[in-house]
Amino acid sequence: RKEVEQDPGPFNVPEGATVAFNCTYSNSASQSFFWYRQDCRKEPKLLMSVYSSGNEDGRFTAQLNRASQYISLLIRDSKLSDSATYLCVVPSGAGSYQLTFGKGTKLSVIP
Amino acid sequence: DAGVTQSPTHLIKTRGQQVTLRCSPKSGHDTVSWYQQALGQGPQFIFQYYEEEERQRGNFPDRFSGHQFPNYSSELNVNALLLGDSALYLCASSPGLAVNEQFFGPGTRLTVL
Numbered sequence: 001r002k003e004v005e006q007d008p009g010p011f012n013v014p015e016g017a018t019v020a021f022n023c024t025y026s027n028s029a030s031q032s033f034f035w036y037r038q039d040c041r042k043e044p045k046l047l048m049s050v051y052s053s054g055n056e057d058g059r060f061t062a063q064l065n066r067a068s069q070y071i072s073l074l075i076r077d078s079k080l081s082d083s084a085t086y087l088c089v090v091p092s093g094a095g096s097y098q099l100t101f102g103k104g105t106k107l108s109v110i111p
Numbered sequence: 112d113a114g115v116t117q118s119p120t121h122l123i124k125t126r127g128q129q130v131t132l133r134c135s136p137k138s139g140h141d142t143v144s145w146y147q148q149a150l151g152q153g154p155q156f157i158f159q160y161y162e163e164e165e166r167q168r169g170n171f172p173d174r175f176s177g178h179q180f181p182n183y184s185s186e187l188n189v190n191a192l193l194l195g196d197s198a199l200y201l202c203a204s205s206p207g208l209a210v211n212e213q214f215f216g217p218g219t220r221l222t223v224l
Contacts, residue, residue, distance in 0.1 A: 004153075032211060043201055043215035044154065092165050093129050097208040098144065101153030 002026065006088050006102035011013055014110050017078050021105045023088030024070045030096070034089040035073050038104065044087055048073070078109045113138060115204050115216035124192050131162075132187040132219045136204030140162045143185040144213065145177060146201040154201055160185050161208060189221075197223045 006023045013019045025033070032051050036044040048055050050071060054063040060071040075082055088102040116135045124130050136143055142161045144155035156169035180186045183204075185201035189196055199220050203213040 034211070039138045041199075043217050045215070046213075049211055091210045093156070093169075095167075095208065097210060098156045098159060098167050098169065099146075099154075099213060100156065100205075101146075101208055103151070 003092060003100045004088055004090050004102040007105050008107060010106040011109045012110055013078055015078055015080060016084055017109075018074065018076045018109065019078060020075075021073045021086055021088075021107075023068055023072070023102055024068075025090045026069070027032055027090065027092060028066075028069060030090050030092075031061070032096075033062075033064060033071050034099070035071075036087040036101070038085045040084075044101075047086070056088055059086055075107075078107075080109050081109065081111045092111075115138075115140075115202055115214050116146045116200050117216040117219050118219070119219060121220045121222075122224065125224050126192055126194060128192050128223075129188065129190045130192060130221060132202075132221070134183065134187070134202030134204075134216060136202075137214050140204035140206050140214070141183045142205045142208055142213050143179060143183065144203045144205070145185070145187050146203065146215075147171075148199040148201060149195075149220070150198070157187070159208075167207070167212075187223075192223045194223050197221060 005014040035047045035049045038044040048061045048064040087104045144159040146156040148154040158168040199218045202216045205213045
């Protein structure tokens with residue numbers, strides 16, 4: 001299994017739809033997880049952190065399933081401005097001081 | 112409060128040349144990490160500098176080297192450039208080694224011809 005693996009996408013959804021992305025990770029010892037958002041030709045920006053079973057922030061919900069080693073990101077009531085690439089990120093390396101990114105899932109929200 | 116800054120924004124080099132990229136961390140941050148992002152891929156960790164020393168290194172050849180200065184700014188050097196080095200190079204800073212507070216700069220887009 002790759003260190004971090006994501007749905008390849010792209011996901012094309014209409015405004016107002018609910019969309020979910022999945023991510024699997026290989027290091028069972030990982031304690032924290034992140035979802036980053038990256039707009040086209042821009043830098044990644046932290047969207048959500050997940051330390052326990054899940055986290056919710058407005059329309060965004062991240063869930064963690066440690067037994068199956070996957071993390072999901074749910075976006076409700078999609079907006080045009082949600083169009084971006086969503087990167088699943090897991091700390092790795094000695095001391096878990098470096099970030100390992102998935103390839104990302106591209107989301108396009110259509111009017 | 113200035114965020115992470117990187118220079119230059121874009122760079123075009125030819126195979127075999129050498130390049131130096133620069134990064135200034137966010138105010139209050141003393142750790143700098145460098146990532147390479149090829150087109151269509153997620154960022155890949157190159158190395159991390161803390162207290163002017165390379166603390167961790169990803170799976171990159173010795174052609175990739177770096178430095179951190181006393182003011183916490185950092186440089187990434189790549190020697191003997193290959194076509195495959197064409198990518199967006201991202202710098203991220205954090206307070207100490209905290210991965211949950213890594214802020215990324217806008218990146219330097221390197222094209223190797």
